[in-house]
Amino acid sequence: MRLNRQAEIAIGILVACARSPMRKITTLQAAETSATTKDHAAQVVNLLVHEGFLRTERGRGGGIALAVPATEILLGDVLRRVQPDLVRHAGRDDLSGHNATMPAFAAIVGAAEATFLTFMDRYSIADLISGPLQHASAGKQVPHLPCFDCGLVKSVRETESGRWPFVIEQARGASLPVQR
Template identity: 40%
Template sequence: MLLTRQAQIAVAILVACARQDGRFVQTHEAAAGSGATKEHAAKVAHLLRNSGFVTSARGRFGGIKLARPAGSISLGAVLRHMQPNLTPSPRNRSRELTTLDTVVESGWLSFVALMDRFTIADLVAGRSPQRAACSDCRLLSPRTLSPDAVSSLQ
């Protein structure tokens, strides 16, 4: 699954803001880790502010900061706002859905549901993907599974 550059920058900005622990950070500093230009970072920060993820203040000590705790901002919510084509459009299509359409739509919905399990706080803390366990536990590396779980997969 590919994320747009804009979605990647948005997550990087939110993580940088979370690391500042409630203090304002300048937009270009928040996006520095993502390699974004100052202009692109400003555009993404504007979208994040309009979506309610960050607040902003002008002036010498201004910048952006998280609008709510990092633990309450799910990656799925960020992706739905920053990459709206990630979720399927309503079913008022002019053509009949094919089996492939249904499978792809189901995959996208599963991906977004998985992203809803993780928050910006998880990324800041560098937590392992133990909450990624889904219907196919083989998606996790054996290092994140208990020995009993590994033996049950073999």
């Protein structure tokens, strides 16, 4: 699973529009915010309009704006629509056609992909425009997101034992479902 450049640009454009809720922004402004060309931004804007995330207005005073509130645009929905090939197995009942020599591995990959999208559905574009907070241990500014407080998001290096069972035990302690 890897986000393509189009998905990154789409999220950047949606964030730029969410930061300017009282006015429309131009495609050029969206391109500059997303660090891409105006032509590439225009292609992504067209896709986002088609998918119902953005609305456009032509002419003097025109531009692009969110079609729905930023709190209703889930990151998982954006990724599903902008990069449909991001997950190959998620939501499929029949995994036999994919990696038939290792069906257990295909099932694990499918579960991981579904989990990724479920995790992304916890956050909206509105979460990406909130102000940064100082991260105590790293000394960096990072956005404060509720799930980042839980132990499941900690990297393996941050765990005491450096092993995944520690993270699984934290999940059990937090009464989150962990399937084996």
